[in-house]
Amino acid sequence: MTSPDSRVPNSTASASDASLLLRGEVAFRLLVDAVQDYAIFLLGPDGRVLTWNRGAQRIKGYTADEIIGQHFSRFYTPEEREAGRPMRLLGWAAEQGRFEDEGWRVRKDGTRFWADVIVTALVDESGVPYAYAKVTRDLTERRAAEEQQRRLLAEQEARKAAEEALHARDRFLSIASHELKTPVATVQLGVETILRARGRGRLDDARLVAGLHRVRAATERLGVLLNELLDISRLTADQLPLTVGDVDLVALTRDVVDRFADAAPRPDAIRLVAPEHAVISGDASRIDQVITNLLDNAMKYTDGAPEVEIRIEPHPDGVELVVADRGRGLASMPKARMFEAFGRGDDTTSVPGLGLGLHIARTIVERHGGRIAAGSQPEGRGSIFTVWLPREQPYP
Amino acid sequence: MAGRRVLVVEDDDGLRETLVEVLRDEGHEVRAAQDGAIALGTLEEWDADLILLDVMMPRMDAFAFRSAQRARGAAMDAKVIVLSAAPEIETAADQLGADRWLPKPFRLTDVLDSVDELLDGGVGVDSPSARGR
Numbered sequence: 001m002t003s004p005d006s007r008v009p010n011s012t013a014s015a016s017d018a019s020l021l022l023r024g025e026v027a028f029r030l031l032v033d034a035v036q037d038y039a040i041f042l043l044g045p046d047g048r049v050l051t052w053n054r055g056a057q058r059i060k061g062y063t064a065d066e067i068i069g070q071h072f073s074r075f076y077t078p079e080e081r082e083a084g085r086p087m088r089l090l091g092w093a094a095e096q097g098r099f100e101d102e103g104w105r106v107r108k109d110g111t112r113f114w115a116d117v118i119v120t121a122l123v124d125e126s127g128v129p130y131a132y133a134k135v136t137r138d139l140t141e142r143r144a145a146e147e148q149q150r151r152l153l154a155e156q157e158a159r160k161a162a163e164e165a166l167h168a169r170d171r172f173l174s175i176a177s178h179e180l181k182t183p184v185a186t187v188q189l190g191v192e193t194i195l196r197a198r199g200r201g202r203l204d205d206a207r208l209v210a211g212l213h214r215v216r217a218a219t220e221r222l223g224v225l226l227n228e229l230l231d232i233s234r235l236t237a238d239q240l241p242l243t244v245g246d247v248d249l250v251a252l253t254r255d256v257v258d259r260f261a262d263a264a265p266r267p268d269a270i271r272l273v274a275p276e277h278a279v280i281s282g283d284a285s286r287i288d289q290v291i292t293n294l295l296d297n298a299m300k301y302t303d304g305a306p307e308v309e310i311r312i313e314p315h316p317d318g319v320e321l322v323v324a325d326r327g328r329g330l331a332s333m334p335k336a337r338m339f340e341a342f343g344r345g346d347d348t349t350s351v352p353g354l355g356l357g358l359h360i361a362r363t364i365v366e367r368h369g370g371r372i373a374a375g376s377q378p379e380g381r382g383s384i385f386t387v388w389l390p391r392e393q394p395y396p
Numbered sequence: 397m398a399g400r401r402v403l404v405v406e407d408d409d410g411l412r413e414t415l416v417e418v419l420r421d422e423g424h425e426v427r428a429a430q431d432g433a434i435a436l437g438t439l440e441e442w443d444a445d446l447i448l449l450d451v452m453m454p455r456m457d458a459f460a461f462r463s464a465q466r467a468r469g470a471a472m473d474a475k476v477i478v479l480s481a482a483p484e485i486e487t488a489a490d491q492l493g494a495d496r497w498l499p500k501p502f503r504l505t506d507v508l509d510s511v512d513e514l515l516d517g518g519v520g521v522d523s524p525s526a527r528g529r
Contacts, residue, residue, distance in 0.1 A: 174482060178452055178500075181481035185501035186410035192504035193418045202421065211417075214410040 039136040042122075045129050047072050047087060059115075059138045061108030072134070075105050077112065093119040094129045105136070114143040179225055183218035190215040231289075232356045235363045242283040242367060244393050249278040249287070249319050250312055256291045257310065260299065270295070274312035278319045281393045286364045290372075291321070293357035294385050298325035318370070318390040326382040339372070361387075369393065399423040400515050403444040403471075405435040405461070406479065407453040415448060418504060419511065430454075432461025439470040446515055447471070448507075451480040451488050462492050475514040477507075 032040050032053050039056035041049060048071055052064035060067075060075060073086040080086065080103070093099040098120045105115040116137045121129040194211045197203040234240060257270050291310075298308045311322040339362040358374075365372045370389040377384055402424045406412040412428050419426045427442060429435035433456040435447070451458040458478065465471065478489040481500040489497035496510050 177483065178481040181500040182408045182411060185479075185481075186408060186414060188501045189411065189414045189418070189504055189507070193414055193421075196418070196504060197421065200421075207417075211414070214414055218410050 037137070039134070039138075041134055043072050043090070043132040043134055045090075045131065047090060050131060056136070059107075059113070059136060060105075066108075077104055077106055080104075089117075089119055090121075090129075090132055093121045093132055094123075097121055097123075102139070113138050113140045115139065176225075176229070180222065183221045183225075186218035187215050187222075190218070228356050228360070231360050235360060240286075240363065240367055242286060242393075244281055244283055246279055247282045247284045247287055249280060249321060249389070250274045250276065252284060252288055253291055253310060253312060253321070256288060256295060259292075260295055269299075269307060271309045272312075273309065275314060278312050278314040280319050280389050280391050282368050282389060283364075287368070287389070290361045290364050290387065291323075293361045294323040294387070297357055297385070298323055298383075316391075318388055321387045321389070322384060323387075324377065324382060324384040326377075339374075365389065399425055400445040401425045401427075401443065402511065403435060403438060403442075403447045403474070404428045405430075405432065405447060405453070405458075406450040407431055408450075415507070418508070422508065422511075424511075432456030432458065432464070435461055436464055436468070436470065439465065439468075444471045444474045446475045446477070446511060448477050448479060448511075449492070449494070451478060451482060451485070451492075458488070458492055477510055477514065 035053055035055045036058055037055055038053075039059045040053045041056050042051045044050050048069055049067050052062070052067055056067075057063055073081050076086050089099060089101060098118065101117045101119070103115060103117075104112045105117075106112055116139050118135045120133045120135075122131045122133060123129050190211050194203065194208060197207060253272060253274065257272055260270055295308065295310070307326040309322075309324045311320075311324070313320045313322075339358050362372045365387055368389055370387060372388075373386045375384045375386070376382070399422075402419050404412055404415045404419070404426060406415065406428075407430050409430075412430070416426050416428050427438050427444070429438055431453040436456075438444075449458050449461070456464075462476075476492065476494040476496075478485065478492055478494040478497040479500060479502070480488060480497070482488060485497050485499050495514055498506055498510060
Protein backbone atom coordinates (compact mmCIF):
# COMPACT_ATOMS: atom_id res chain seq x y z
CA MET A 1 0.00 0.00 0.00
CA THR A 2 1.28 3.41 -0.93
CA SER A 3 0.03 6.51 0.68
CA PRO A 4 1.44 9.97 0.86
CA ASP A 5 1.95 9.33 4.50
CA SER A 6 3.87 6.21 3.90
CA ARG A 7 5.81 7.65 0.96
CA VAL A 8 7.06 10.66 2.83
CA PRO A 9 8.92 8.79 5.49
CA ASN A 10 10.33 6.52 2.78
CA SER A 11 11.67 9.33 0.69
CA THR A 12 12.93 11.06 3.83
CA ALA A 13 14.64 7.83 4.83
CA SER A 14 16.41 7.43 1.47
CA ALA A 15 17.46 11.07 1.53
CA SER A 16 18.79 10.66 5.02
CA ASP A 17 20.37 7.32 3.98
CA ALA A 18 22.19 9.06 1.19
CA SER A 19 23.36 11.81 3.44
CA LEU A 20 24.37 9.23 6.07
CA LEU A 21 26.28 7.37 3.39
CA LEU A 22 27.92 10.57 2.26
CA ARG A 23 28.73 11.50 5.83
CA GLY A 24 30.05 7.99 6.34
CA GLU A 25 32.28 8.32 3.31
CA VAL A 26 33.56 11.65 4.44
CA ALA A 27 34.13 10.28 7.93
CA PHE A 28 35.94 7.27 6.49
CA ARG A 29 38.15 9.47 4.33
CA LEU A 30 38.90 11.64 7.34
CA LEU A 31 39.66 8.51 9.34
CA VAL A 32 42.00 7.16 6.68
CA ASP A 33 43.57 10.54 6.28
CA ALA A 34 44.14 10.87 10.02
CA VAL A 35 45.85 7.48 10.41
CA GLN A 36 49.48 8.22 11.25
CA ASP A 37 50.96 4.76 11.68
CA TYR A 38 50.02 3.35 8.28
CA ALA A 39 50.54 4.71 4.81
CA ILE A 40 47.13 4.07 3.19
CA PHE A 41 46.62 5.12 -0.42
CA LEU A 42 45.09 4.09 -3.71
CA LEU A 43 46.92 3.39 -6.95
CA GLY A 44 45.40 3.44 -10.39
CA PRO A 45 45.68 0.28 -12.53
CA ASP A 46 48.73 1.91 -14.19
CA GLY A 47 50.44 2.34 -10.82
CA ARG A 48 49.93 6.08 -10.43
CA VAL A 49 49.11 7.40 -6.93
CA LEU A 50 45.45 8.44 -6.62
CA THR A 51 45.11 9.29 -2.89
CA TRP A 52 47.49 9.99 0.01
CA ASN A 53 47.07 10.03 3.78
CA ARG A 54 48.95 11.54 6.71
CA GLY A 55 50.62 8.23 7.54
CA ALA A 56 51.92 8.00 3.97
CA GLN A 57 53.33 11.51 4.25
CA ARG A 58 54.92 10.70 7.61
CA ILE A 59 56.43 7.40 6.49
CA LYS A 60 57.44 8.25 2.93
CA GLY A 61 58.09 11.98 3.24
CA TYR A 62 56.01 13.21 0.26
CA THR A 63 53.08 15.62 0.58
CA ALA A 64 49.86 14.75 -1.29
CA ASP A 65 50.56 17.54 -3.83
CA GLU A 66 53.99 16.15 -4.60
CA ILE A 67 53.00 12.56 -5.07
CA ILE A 68 49.48 12.30 -6.44
CA GLY A 69 49.73 11.45 -10.14
CA GLN A 70 53.27 10.10 -9.78
CA HIS A 71 54.16 6.45 -10.38
CA PHE A 72 54.50 4.38 -7.20
CA SER A 73 57.69 2.69 -8.43
CA ARG A 74 59.65 5.59 -6.92
CA PHE A 75 58.99 4.04 -3.49
CA TYR A 76 61.20 1.11 -4.48
CA THR A 77 64.98 0.71 -4.53
CA PRO A 78 66.66 1.21 -7.92
CA GLU A 79 67.51 -2.51 -8.06
CA GLU A 80 63.89 -3.53 -7.54
CA ARG A 81 62.70 -0.90 -10.02
CA GLU A 82 65.06 -2.25 -12.64
CA ALA A 83 63.93 -5.79 -11.92
CA GLY A 84 60.35 -4.64 -12.58
CA ARG A 85 59.20 -5.71 -9.15
CA PRO A 86 56.68 -2.85 -8.47
CA MET A 87 54.38 -3.69 -11.40
CA ARG A 88 54.85 -7.41 -10.79
CA LEU A 89 53.49 -6.89 -7.27
CA LEU A 90 50.36 -5.31 -8.73
CA GLY A 91 50.08 -8.24 -11.12
CA TRP A 92 50.20 -10.71 -8.23
CA ALA A 93 47.62 -8.68 -6.30
CA ALA A 94 45.35 -8.73 -9.36
CA GLU A 95 45.72 -12.50 -9.66
CA GLN A 96 45.31 -13.34 -6.00
CA GLY A 97 43.14 -10.42 -4.84
CA ARG A 98 45.65 -9.55 -2.17
CA PHE A 99 49.40 -9.66 -1.87
CA GLU A 100 51.64 -9.13 1.14
CA ASP A 101 55.28 -8.20 0.83
CA GLU A 102 58.15 -7.24 3.12
CA GLY A 103 61.22 -5.36 1.98
CA TRP A 104 63.23 -2.18 1.76
CA ARG A 105 61.45 0.94 0.47
CA VAL A 106 62.84 4.39 -0.28
CA ARG A 107 61.70 7.67 1.34
CA LYS A 108 61.63 11.00 -0.46
CA ASP A 109 65.00 11.93 1.04
CA GLY A 110 66.51 8.70 -0.33
CA THR A 111 66.79 6.93 3.04
CA ARG A 112 65.47 3.40 3.24
CA PHE A 113 62.99 1.81 5.62
CA TRP A 114 61.84 -1.78 6.13
CA ALA A 115 58.21 -2.02 5.05
CA ASP A 116 55.38 -4.45 5.42
CA VAL A 117 53.10 -3.88 2.43
CA ILE A 118 49.63 -5.23 1.70
CA VAL A 119 48.23 -4.59 -1.77
CA THR A 120 44.54 -5.31 -2.36
CA ALA A 121 43.09 -5.23 -5.87
CA LEU A 122 39.74 -3.38 -6.18
CA VAL A 123 37.90 -5.02 -9.08
CA ASP A 124 34.83 -4.11 -11.10
CA GLU A 125 31.94 -6.44 -11.89
CA SER A 126 33.94 -8.17 -14.63
CA GLY A 127 36.87 -8.78 -12.28
CA VAL A 128 39.17 -6.18 -13.81
CA PRO A 129 41.09 -4.09 -11.21
CA TYR A 130 40.19 -0.40 -11.39
CA ALA A 131 42.48 0.48 -8.47
CA TYR A 132 44.78 -0.99 -5.85
CA ALA A 133 44.60 -0.20 -2.14
CA LYS A 134 48.04 -0.16 -0.60
CA VAL A 135 48.67 -0.26 3.14
CA THR A 136 52.28 0.14 4.21
CA ARG A 137 53.75 -0.15 7.69
CA ASP A 138 57.24 0.98 8.68
CA LEU A 139 58.82 -1.99 10.44
CA THR A 140 62.36 -0.56 10.56
CA GLU A 141 62.38 -0.27 14.34
CA ARG A 142 60.75 -3.65 14.83
CA ARG A 143 63.21 -5.19 12.43
CA ALA A 144 66.11 -3.54 14.24
CA ALA A 145 64.77 -4.84 17.54
CA GLU A 146 64.39 -8.31 16.04
CA GLU A 147 67.91 -8.16 14.68
CA GLN A 148 69.20 -7.02 18.04
CA GLN A 149 67.36 -9.97 19.60
CA ARG A 150 68.85 -12.32 17.03
CA ARG A 151 72.32 -10.94 17.68
CA LEU A 152 71.88 -11.36 21.43
CA LEU A 153 70.71 -14.93 20.94
CA ALA A 154 73.65 -15.68 18.64
CA GLU A 155 76.04 -14.16 21.19
CA GLN A 156 74.48 -16.25 23.95
CA GLU A 157 74.82 -19.37 21.84
CA ALA A 158 78.43 -18.55 20.99
CA ARG A 159 79.21 -18.00 24.67
CA LYS A 160 77.51 -21.28 25.57
CA ALA A 161 79.51 -23.09 22.87
CA ALA A 162 82.73 -21.52 24.13
CA GLU A 163 81.94 -22.57 27.70
CA GLU A 164 81.09 -26.07 26.51
CA ALA A 165 84.40 -26.23 24.60
CA LEU A 166 86.23 -25.11 27.72
CA HIS A 167 84.39 -27.68 29.81
CA ALA A 168 85.22 -30.36 27.22
CA ARG A 169 88.87 -29.34 27.27
CA ASP A 170 89.02 -29.53 31.07
CA ARG A 171 87.36 -32.93 30.95
CA PHE A 172 89.88 -34.00 28.33
CA LEU A 173 92.83 -32.75 30.38
CA SER A 174 91.58 -34.62 33.41
CA ILE A 175 91.08 -37.81 31.38
CA ALA A 176 94.43 -37.37 29.61
CA SER A 177 96.32 -36.80 32.84
CA HIS A 178 94.72 -39.88 34.40
CA GLU A 179 95.33 -42.00 31.32
CA LEU A 180 98.94 -40.90 30.86
CA LYS A 181 100.03 -40.79 34.49
CA THR A 182 98.76 -44.24 35.43
CA PRO A 183 101.02 -46.16 32.98
CA VAL A 184 103.91 -43.84 33.89
CA ALA A 185 103.32 -44.78 37.54
CA THR A 186 103.34 -48.46 36.56
CA VAL A 187 106.64 -48.10 34.68
CA GLN A 188 108.28 -46.15 37.48
CA LEU A 189 107.05 -48.45 40.26
CA GLY A 190 107.75 -51.58 38.21
CA VAL A 191 111.35 -50.66 37.50
CA GLU A 192 111.97 -49.56 41.09
CA THR A 193 110.46 -52.79 42.40
CA ILE A 194 112.76 -54.88 40.21
CA LEU A 195 115.82 -52.88 41.30
CA ARG A 196 114.83 -53.10 44.95
CA ALA A 197 114.27 -56.86 44.79
CA ARG A 198 117.62 -57.25 43.07
CA GLY A 199 119.32 -55.12 45.71
CA ARG A 200 117.94 -57.43 48.37
CA GLY A 201 118.97 -60.51 46.44
CA ARG A 202 115.35 -61.55 45.99
CA LEU A 203 115.04 -61.16 42.24
CA ASP A 204 114.39 -64.51 40.61
CA ASP A 205 113.67 -65.02 36.91
CA ALA A 206 109.91 -65.37 37.33
CA ARG A 207 109.69 -62.08 39.18
CA LEU A 208 111.89 -60.30 36.67
CA VAL A 209 109.85 -61.53 33.70
CA ALA A 210 106.51 -60.66 35.34
CA GLY A 211 107.78 -57.19 36.22
CA LEU A 212 109.13 -56.57 32.72
CA HIS A 213 105.84 -57.72 31.17
CA ARG A 214 103.95 -55.15 33.25
CA VAL A 215 106.41 -52.43 32.24
CA ARG A 216 106.10 -53.40 28.60
CA ALA A 217 102.29 -53.33 28.72
CA ALA A 218 102.38 -49.87 30.32
CA THR A 219 104.82 -48.47 27.74
CA GLU A 220 102.74 -49.91 24.90
CA ARG A 221 99.68 -48.21 26.38
CA LEU A 222 101.65 -44.95 26.59
CA GLY A 223 102.68 -45.31 22.96
CA VAL A 224 99.06 -45.71 21.86
CA LEU A 225 97.99 -42.69 23.89
CA LEU A 226 100.80 -40.54 22.54
CA ASN A 227 99.95 -41.51 18.95
CA GLU A 228 96.35 -40.55 19.64
CA LEU A 229 97.52 -37.19 20.96
CA LEU A 230 99.82 -36.61 18.00
CA ASP A 231 97.03 -37.56 15.58
CA ILE A 232 94.66 -35.12 17.17
CA SER A 233 97.16 -32.26 17.04
CA ARG A 234 97.83 -33.02 13.36
CA LEU A 235 94.10 -33.23 12.66
CA THR A 236 93.49 -29.95 14.46
CA ALA A 237 96.19 -28.33 12.33
CA ASP A 238 94.47 -29.90 9.28
CA GLN A 239 97.62 -31.73 8.26
CA LEU A 240 96.64 -35.25 7.36
CA PRO A 241 98.41 -36.32 4.20
CA LEU A 242 96.74 -39.33 2.55
CA THR A 243 98.79 -41.95 0.75
CA VAL A 244 96.15 -43.13 -1.68
CA GLY A 245 96.20 -46.57 -3.25
CA ASP A 246 93.91 -49.56 -3.82
CA VAL A 247 92.49 -50.76 -0.51
CA ASP A 248 90.55 -54.01 -0.08
CA LEU A 249 88.24 -53.05 2.79
CA VAL A 250 87.42 -56.72 3.47
CA ALA A 251 91.05 -57.82 3.82
CA LEU A 252 91.83 -54.72 5.87
CA THR A 253 88.89 -55.34 8.20
CA ARG A 254 89.94 -58.99 8.63
CA ASP A 255 93.38 -57.82 9.77
CA VAL A 256 91.85 -55.46 12.32
CA VAL A 257 89.44 -58.14 13.57
CA ASP A 258 92.35 -60.59 13.97
CA ARG A 259 94.21 -58.07 16.09
CA PHE A 260 91.18 -57.62 18.33
CA ALA A 261 90.39 -61.33 18.46
CA ASP A 262 93.55 -61.95 20.48
CA ALA A 263 92.27 -59.70 23.23
CA ALA A 264 88.60 -60.66 22.98
CA PRO A 265 87.23 -62.95 25.71
CA ARG A 266 85.53 -65.27 23.21
CA PRO A 267 86.67 -66.19 19.70
CA ASP A 268 83.20 -65.43 18.28
CA ALA A 269 82.92 -61.99 19.95
CA ILE A 270 83.44 -60.26 16.59
CA ARG A 271 81.51 -61.38 13.50
CA LEU A 272 82.41 -60.19 10.01
CA VAL A 273 79.72 -60.32 7.31
CA ALA A 274 81.35 -59.37 4.02
CA PRO A 275 81.83 -60.35 0.38
CA GLU A 276 85.20 -61.68 -0.75
CA HIS A 277 86.56 -58.27 -1.73
CA ALA A 278 85.51 -54.64 -1.67
CA VAL A 279 88.19 -52.46 -3.24
CA ILE A 280 88.21 -48.68 -3.00
CA SER A 281 90.93 -46.09 -3.42
CA GLY A 282 92.17 -44.59 -0.17
CA ASP A 283 94.87 -44.54 2.49
CA ALA A 284 95.07 -48.09 3.87
CA SER A 285 96.72 -47.21 7.19
CA ARG A 286 94.24 -44.39 7.85
CA ILE A 287 91.22 -46.52 7.00
CA ASP A 288 92.71 -49.23 9.24
CA GLN A 289 92.68 -46.58 11.98
CA VAL A 290 88.98 -45.83 11.36
CA ILE A 291 87.99 -49.50 11.63
CA THR A 292 90.27 -49.98 14.65
CA ASN A 293 88.75 -46.98 16.46
CA LEU A 294 85.17 -48.08 15.73
CA LEU A 295 85.87 -51.65 16.84
CA ASP A 296 87.76 -50.40 19.91
CA ASN A 297 84.76 -48.20 20.71
CA ALA A 298 82.34 -51.11 20.30
CA MET A 299 84.40 -53.37 22.59
CA LYS A 300 85.08 -50.65 25.16
CA TYR A 301 81.52 -49.55 25.78
CA THR A 302 80.28 -53.05 26.40
CA ASP A 303 79.92 -53.89 30.06
CA GLY A 304 79.44 -57.63 29.70
CA ALA A 305 80.89 -59.93 27.05
CA PRO A 306 81.29 -57.91 23.85
CA GLU A 307 79.31 -58.93 20.80
CA VAL A 308 80.13 -56.98 17.66
CA GLU A 309 79.03 -57.43 14.08
CA ILE A 310 80.83 -55.76 11.16
CA ARG A 311 79.04 -55.70 7.80
CA ILE A 312 80.64 -54.62 4.55
CA GLU A 313 78.35 -53.89 1.60
CA PRO A 314 79.77 -52.80 -1.76
CA HIS A 315 77.71 -50.36 -3.84
CA PRO A 316 78.43 -49.13 -7.39
CA ASP A 317 79.92 -45.82 -6.22
CA GLY A 318 81.31 -46.78 -2.83
CA VAL A 319 81.36 -49.18 0.10
CA GLU A 320 79.30 -49.15 3.29
CA LEU A 321 80.84 -50.47 6.48
CA VAL A 322 78.62 -50.98 9.51
CA VAL A 323 79.83 -51.70 13.06
CA ALA A 324 77.01 -52.78 15.39
CA ASP A 325 77.48 -53.66 19.03
CA ARG A 326 75.38 -54.81 21.98
CA GLY A 327 76.91 -52.26 24.35
CA ARG A 328 75.41 -49.51 26.42
CA GLY A 329 74.21 -47.58 23.38
CA LEU A 330 74.30 -43.87 22.77
CA ALA A 331 71.40 -42.64 24.88
CA SER A 332 73.58 -40.68 27.27
CA MET A 333 74.99 -38.23 24.75
CA PRO A 334 73.99 -36.11 21.75
CA LYS A 335 75.09 -37.77 18.52
CA ALA A 336 76.49 -34.54 17.10
CA ARG A 337 78.89 -34.12 20.01
CA MET A 338 80.12 -37.68 19.91
CA PHE A 339 82.34 -37.02 16.90
CA GLU A 340 83.81 -33.83 18.36
CA ALA A 341 87.26 -33.88 19.89
CA PHE A 342 87.05 -34.43 23.66
CA GLY A 343 83.34 -35.07 23.18
CA ARG A 344 82.90 -38.37 24.99
CA GLY A 345 80.04 -38.93 27.39
CA ASP A 346 80.23 -37.54 30.92
CA ASP A 347 79.65 -40.94 32.47
CA THR A 348 82.68 -42.49 30.80
CA THR A 349 85.53 -41.35 33.06
CA SER A 350 86.17 -44.98 33.92
CA VAL A 351 86.52 -46.03 30.27
CA PRO A 352 90.17 -46.16 29.19
CA GLY A 353 91.38 -43.97 26.35
CA LEU A 354 91.43 -40.28 25.56
CA GLY A 355 88.03 -40.14 23.90
CA LEU A 356 89.46 -39.00 20.58
CA GLY A 357 88.83 -42.18 18.60
CA LEU A 358 85.52 -41.20 17.00
CA HIS A 359 86.73 -37.70 16.20
CA ILE A 360 89.83 -39.09 14.48
CA ALA A 361 87.65 -41.62 12.61
CA ARG A 362 85.30 -38.93 11.33
CA THR A 363 88.15 -36.67 10.21
CA ILE A 364 89.80 -39.50 8.26
CA VAL A 365 86.50 -40.56 6.64
CA GLU A 366 85.70 -36.98 5.62
CA ARG A 367 89.20 -36.48 4.21
CA HIS A 368 88.37 -39.48 1.99
CA GLY A 369 85.17 -37.75 0.85
CA GLY A 370 83.04 -40.18 2.86
CA ARG A 371 80.50 -39.97 5.68
CA ILE A 372 80.16 -41.43 9.15
CA ALA A 373 76.98 -41.62 11.23
CA ALA A 374 75.94 -43.04 14.58
CA GLY A 375 72.65 -44.51 15.69
CA SER A 376 71.10 -46.81 18.24
CA GLN A 377 69.97 -50.38 17.65
CA PRO A 378 66.21 -50.76 17.17
CA GLU A 379 65.62 -52.61 20.45
CA GLY A 380 67.51 -49.87 22.25
CA ARG A 381 70.40 -52.13 23.04
CA GLY A 382 73.72 -51.21 21.55
CA SER A 383 74.93 -48.67 19.04
CA ILE A 384 75.49 -48.80 15.32
CA PHE A 385 78.09 -46.85 13.35
CA THR A 386 77.85 -46.52 9.58
CA VAL A 387 80.77 -45.47 7.39
CA TRP A 388 80.42 -44.75 3.69
CA LEU A 389 83.59 -44.48 1.61
CA PRO A 390 83.52 -43.53 -2.08
CA ARG A 391 85.12 -45.92 -4.57
CA GLU A 392 87.28 -43.17 -6.08
CA GLN A 393 89.09 -40.39 -4.26
CA PRO A 394 87.63 -36.94 -4.97
CA TYR A 395 90.81 -35.26 -3.64
CA PRO A 396 93.75 -37.44 -4.70
CA MET B 397 107.93 -54.03 61.44
CA ALA B 398 105.35 -56.76 61.73
CA GLY B 399 103.26 -57.60 58.69
CA ARG B 400 99.91 -55.88 58.57
CA ARG B 401 96.85 -56.22 56.36
CA VAL B 402 96.84 -53.95 53.29
CA LEU B 403 94.07 -53.71 50.70
CA VAL B 404 95.06 -52.34 47.26
CA VAL B 405 92.10 -50.91 45.31
CA GLU B 406 93.25 -49.93 41.80
CA ASP B 407 91.77 -50.63 38.36
CA ASP B 408 95.04 -50.54 36.40
CA ASP B 409 96.29 -54.13 36.29
CA GLY B 410 100.01 -53.34 36.06
CA LEU B 411 99.99 -50.82 38.87
CA ARG B 412 97.84 -53.01 41.13
CA GLU B 413 100.01 -56.09 40.61
CA THR B 414 103.21 -54.12 41.21
CA LEU B 415 101.85 -52.61 44.44
CA VAL B 416 100.73 -56.03 45.67
CA GLU B 417 104.14 -57.53 44.90
CA VAL B 418 106.15 -54.82 46.62
CA LEU B 419 103.92 -54.74 49.73
CA ARG B 420 104.08 -58.53 50.05
CA ASP B 421 107.84 -58.20 49.78
CA GLU B 422 107.69 -55.93 52.80
CA GLY B 423 106.03 -58.74 54.73
CA HIS B 424 102.44 -57.44 54.62
CA GLU B 425 99.37 -59.55 54.06
CA VAL B 426 97.94 -58.05 50.87
CA ARG B 427 94.59 -58.34 49.10
CA ALA B 428 93.74 -56.60 45.82
CA ALA B 429 90.54 -55.29 44.24
CA GLN B 430 89.90 -53.81 40.77
CA ASP B 431 87.14 -51.50 41.92
CA GLY B 432 85.18 -50.32 44.94
CA ALA B 433 82.54 -53.04 44.70
CA ILE B 434 85.09 -55.85 44.82
CA ALA B 435 86.90 -54.06 47.68
CA LEU B 436 83.64 -53.93 49.69
CA GLY B 437 83.21 -57.66 49.22
CA THR B 438 86.77 -58.28 50.44
CA LEU B 439 86.22 -56.19 53.57
CA GLU B 440 83.20 -58.28 54.53
CA GLU B 441 85.41 -61.19 55.46
CA TRP B 442 88.79 -59.58 55.91
CA ASP B 443 89.64 -56.56 58.09
CA ALA B 444 92.24 -54.23 56.57
CA ASP B 445 94.66 -52.06 58.53
CA LEU B 446 95.36 -49.88 55.53
CA ILE B 447 93.71 -49.21 52.17
CA LEU B 448 95.53 -47.91 49.10
CA LEU B 449 92.69 -46.35 47.16
CA ASP B 450 92.56 -45.22 43.52
CA VAL B 451 89.92 -42.52 42.85
CA MET B 452 88.63 -43.06 39.30
CA MET B 453 87.51 -46.66 38.84
CA PRO B 454 84.82 -48.38 36.76
CA ARG B 455 81.61 -49.61 38.42
CA MET B 456 82.30 -48.12 41.87
CA ASP B 457 84.72 -45.22 42.34
CA ALA B 458 86.46 -44.21 45.57
CA PHE B 459 83.63 -41.89 46.72
CA ALA B 460 80.91 -44.51 46.36
CA PHE B 461 83.20 -47.06 47.99
CA ARG B 462 83.91 -44.86 51.02
CA SER B 463 80.27 -44.03 51.69
CA ALA B 464 79.27 -47.70 51.35
CA GLN B 465 82.18 -48.67 53.60
CA ARG B 466 81.09 -46.18 56.27
CA ALA B 467 77.44 -47.25 55.98
CA ARG B 468 78.45 -50.85 56.61
CA GLY B 469 80.97 -49.98 59.31
CA ALA B 470 83.58 -52.08 57.48
CA ALA B 471 87.26 -51.65 58.42
CA MET B 472 86.47 -48.39 60.15
CA ASP B 473 89.94 -48.14 61.76
CA ALA B 474 91.80 -48.69 58.50
CA LYS B 475 94.11 -45.90 57.38
CA VAL B 476 93.54 -44.68 53.84
CA ILE B 477 96.06 -43.51 51.23
CA VAL B 478 94.50 -42.01 48.11
CA LEU B 479 96.28 -42.61 44.77
CA SER B 480 95.27 -40.40 41.88
CA ALA B 481 96.42 -38.62 38.74
CA ALA B 482 93.72 -35.99 39.10
CA PRO B 483 94.87 -32.41 39.63
CA GLU B 484 92.30 -32.06 42.43
CA ILE B 485 93.73 -34.96 44.42
CA GLU B 486 94.07 -32.94 47.64
CA THR B 487 90.39 -31.97 47.62
CA ALA B 488 89.41 -35.52 46.75
CA ALA B 489 91.54 -36.92 49.59
CA ASP B 490 89.90 -34.47 51.96
CA GLN B 491 86.39 -35.46 50.86
CA LEU B 492 87.31 -39.11 51.15
CA GLY B 493 88.57 -38.65 54.71
CA ALA B 494 91.96 -40.03 53.70
CA ASP B 495 95.08 -39.95 55.88
CA ARG B 496 97.46 -39.36 52.99
CA TRP B 497 97.43 -38.79 49.27
CA LEU B 498 99.99 -39.70 46.63
CA PRO B 499 99.76 -38.06 43.21
CA LYS B 500 100.48 -40.40 40.28
CA PRO B 501 103.14 -41.11 39.18
CA PHE B 502 104.75 -41.76 42.57
CA ARG B 503 108.04 -43.29 43.64
CA LEU B 504 108.26 -46.64 45.32
CA THR B 505 109.79 -45.03 48.43
CA ASP B 506 106.82 -42.62 48.64
CA VAL B 507 104.45 -45.56 48.88
CA LEU B 508 106.54 -47.61 51.30
CA ASP B 509 107.33 -44.66 53.60
CA SER B 510 103.66 -43.62 53.73
CA VAL B 511 102.56 -47.17 54.48
CA ASP B 512 105.22 -47.57 57.19
CA GLU B 513 104.42 -44.28 58.89
CA LEU B 514 100.67 -44.85 58.92
CA LEU B 515 100.94 -48.41 60.18
CA ASP B 516 103.45 -47.40 62.90
CA GLY B 517 100.79 -45.05 64.18
CA GLY B 518 102.70 -42.04 62.93
CA VAL B 519 99.64 -40.10 61.79
CA GLY B 520 100.40 -36.44 61.20
CA VAL B 521 104.13 -36.99 60.84
CA ASP B 522 105.01 -35.09 57.73
CA SER B 523 107.86 -36.52 55.76
CA PRO B 524 109.06 -34.91 52.57
CA SER B 525 108.68 -38.11 50.61
CA ALA B 526 105.12 -38.76 51.76
CA ARG B 527 103.39 -35.75 50.30
CA GLY B 528 100.35 -36.05 52.54
CA ARG B 529 99.06 -34.17 55.51
